[in-house]
Amino acid sequence: MHHATPLINTIVGGLVLAFLLGMLANRLRISPLVGYLAAGVLVGPFTPGFVADTSLAPELAELGVILLMFGVGLHFSLKDLMSVKHIAIPGAIAQITVATLLGMLFSRFMDWPLLNGLVFGLCLSTASTVVLLRALEERQLIDSRRGQIAIGWLIVEDLVMVLTLVLMPAFGDMLGSNQAISQELWTGLAITIGKVVAFITLMIVVGRRVVPWVLAKTASTGSRELFTLAVLALALGIAFGAVELFDVSFALGAFFAGVVLNESELSHRAAHDTLPLRDAFAVLFFVSVGMLFDPMILIKEPLAVLGTLAIILFGKSAAAFIFVKLFGLSNRTSLTISVSLAQIGEFAFILAGLGIYLGMLSEQGRNLVLAGAILSIMINPLMFALLERYLARDDNDSEKDHDKIEAEVAQIPLEICHHVLLVGYGRVGSLIGAKLNQAGVPMVVVENTRSRVDALREQGINVVLGNAAKAEIMSLARLDCARWLLLTIPNGFEAGEIVALAREKRPDLKIVARAHYDDEVTYIADRGATQVVMGEREIANSMIALLQLEMQEAQPESCPI
Template identity: 85%
Template sequence: MHHATPLINTIVGGLVLAFLLGILANRFRISPLVGYLVAGVLVGPHTPGFVADTSLAPELAELGVILLMFGVGLHFSLKDLMAVKSIAIPGAIAQIAVATLLGITFSTVMHWTLVNGLVFGLCLSTASTVVLLRALEERQLIDSRRGQIAIGWLIVEDLVMVLTLVLLPAYGKLLGGESETMRQVWLDLALTLGKVAAFITLMIVVGRRVVPWVLAKSASTGSRELFTLSVLAMALGIAFGAVELFGVSFALGAFFAGVVLNESELSHRAAHDTLPLRDAFAVLFFVSVGMLFDPLIVIHEPLAVLATLAIILVGKSAAAFALVKLFGHSRRTALTISVSLAQIGEFAFILAGLGISLGMLSPQGQNLVLAGAILSIMVNPLMFALLERYLARHDPGDEETTDRQPGEETQLPLEVCHHALLVGYGRVGSLIGARLAEAGMPMVVIENTRARVDMLRNQGINVVLGNAAKPEILSLARLDCARWLLLTIPNGFEAGEIVALAREKRPDLSIIVRAHYDDEVAYITERGATQVVMGEREIATSMIALLQLDAAKLPY
């Protein structure tokens, strides 16, 4: 590989080994994330053999964070964010305070300075964006009440960490006796808050008009490459501008870029086109984390590592559980939030690196932060698995009822039968819906985008808000007496899951599904679809029909 550059070495070595170990982990019914992390350890500088470029890997991983947060923003409206502010803001701040105090207590036992303990505790206080979102996506919780609270909580944590990264150097100057006063510290804080507020205001006022307009113009060209490029340019450009101009994190900038595009009809297409890149760079994130880990610290300082892990897994989780319950949420929600936050990630690495450069964190503290991050990320999927088993046995209640707050919308089963059940109301779904309405056919739409749900209800159309892969959502839409099930969502493999669920409940139901590729057609058909329509084939058939070819007149 002497002809390859360090960039190619890192990407190829990391992805190939991550794939092999991810397959192996999946074979043993362990989360593939564990395989990705172990791959990072093997290509890192602390193990023999091939060593990837440790400076390039984190930068590649940052791209994954940007694209992932952009995708979350596409599915998370401002209305949803404001709906959880009452729990997300005080809960996240209180949980950060508890984790920081636990870190300071630990530093006392280790005979560290107070400042060392403060930075160490802050490193342990914030969860990993990638780990949390991947866990929620795998369990289809992104659009649930629990998922919205967890994401809102995460956003508040990111904001607090942004402020911390700005104020820590000023605090370090104070401790060093430099000509920095408390007045200057407060000025720095006010300036940072002002920049964050200015960025959010700019995105809401200007971005929500400019970003959809740019993407609409790109889509109107008819070029898929230009549209995908425009999506990436918007996500990466806004994230970069947020850092350079406003001092906000990449993740937060990308999130708000997705939020302003959320109300556009192009949001689902943008999410679909960027999904492969998001997945690939998310894998590189886990590989880069593994590269930082020195396995020998587990042997040299086992008790310190266990204590650090206990703060992350037990201390943070217990604090989050108590806070969520204190705000009147269900045990199911409290447990989900506490397990979601029982790990640390990217901000911990950034903050630890800054602490080292400022002389406010010892190398021992940094190693313990890295060990805690690696081990907590490895353990987190196992905690989710245990949580799911526990909830299935002891708390099998319906999330739509257990998580509802006073004054929230109550979704009841619709009083309709012998209807067409339409999943997804994007470009294809809206065309089908219009034809069904013209024919006078009763119809129920299942849609997970709040803006579309509000629009459909204003038009007098029966609609259920939620993910059709959940049995309770299908029940609300009256799958039990539907005449047809029409799936128009662009994700063929998710459609296959819905088909299997519907077929189990209604063996006699006529199910028609949209697909893009031959492998999706085969997969969906195997899951029980009555008919699968592939757009490309239908276009070709229609074009041939328009030629009105007469076989008798064709030359032989």
């Protein structure tokens, strides 16, 4: 391997191996995350063969965290954030406290010093941003009440960890010299809180005006490259500025950059343009986590690894479940949040690294933190799968009543027939839906965005929440007796899969789909669409028709000779 290009080597080696093992994991019906982590182990320094650059990989992974949190911020308004503060703030602080105490108790059995146990417990107390958001995205929970609480909880954890990173050196000195809490510690705490408040205030007061204005000016140039570059520059620039100027984490800075852009009309375009980069760098995050793992610790210290894993999977999850239940929320919400937090990630590595540097954590402790992170991230998708089975089987009436209060409305097959089945209610779908409503045509909408579904239900429109590519979702929308199927989603290849599913169930159904490119038109038509509408062609035809009409109206009368 040519070592003069460590950045290229790391990106290529990590992504190629992650793709291969991710595909293998998918074939084995387990989460692709397991494949990405295994790829990291294989390119890490603890296994033979090619070794990626262990200093570059974490920085590349940090880019994934920044872009992912920016994307979440684009779909998460300040109103949503404030609506869960009464649960997220006390719940996250209490859960961090319990996990830290469990880590300190564990350290007593390991004969570690008190300071070592404190740092170890803090490392186990905070969940991974990337893992939690990936789990919520896959299950379409980000826009749900459960998802909002989990994300708010995550933001509070990030803020607590930012304070912890700043105060650790002073706190270590204080405990090391057995002195009372010093003035320096209180001063450091006040300065850190002040910086966080200053950053958030700056983003809300100034950022809400400047960020949308910059993107609007860039969009007006008509250059797609400049717009994408502006989105990346703002996301990365604000995240970097948050760290350098306010000592706030990259993730928190990027999140608020997205939040201030949320109210702009360009937020959906910004989210769409950054999606491929977010996915690619998120994969590198998991690869970089795998690179830190030394598999030999499973053989050398199996009981210690199991104890660490028990704190992560059961200790802090049970604490989160209890605290959410104390607020009167349902088992469905409590279990979802507790399972979401049953893993550790980015801040655990940062805290462990700082603990090693300050002499507050042993090498053994850091190895156990890394082992706990790897194993908990691998196990987390399995816990979500078990949770979904449990929730699907649970028919408790009181549970459903709780979920209605939380707007988690149970979906049942609609009593409707001879209707238009409209997939997607974005810019195109909403225009079609409005026309159908005006004409009194019966309609069912299939939409995977929670906020849109809630808005449609408030308007009395028949709607099913979910992905139309799934047979059970189309069954709920009564594909079996629909008259028309209209696909307005912008992804032509996803539309093709929906067409194939619908055509298999209903050979006689009239299907009209939307496409952007010639290859999408062919793809969708080959799968059985009755007609495929390509936006650019229809615009051209309409303009020509208007031109011909005006030419006819302007035709001069024949002059007599």
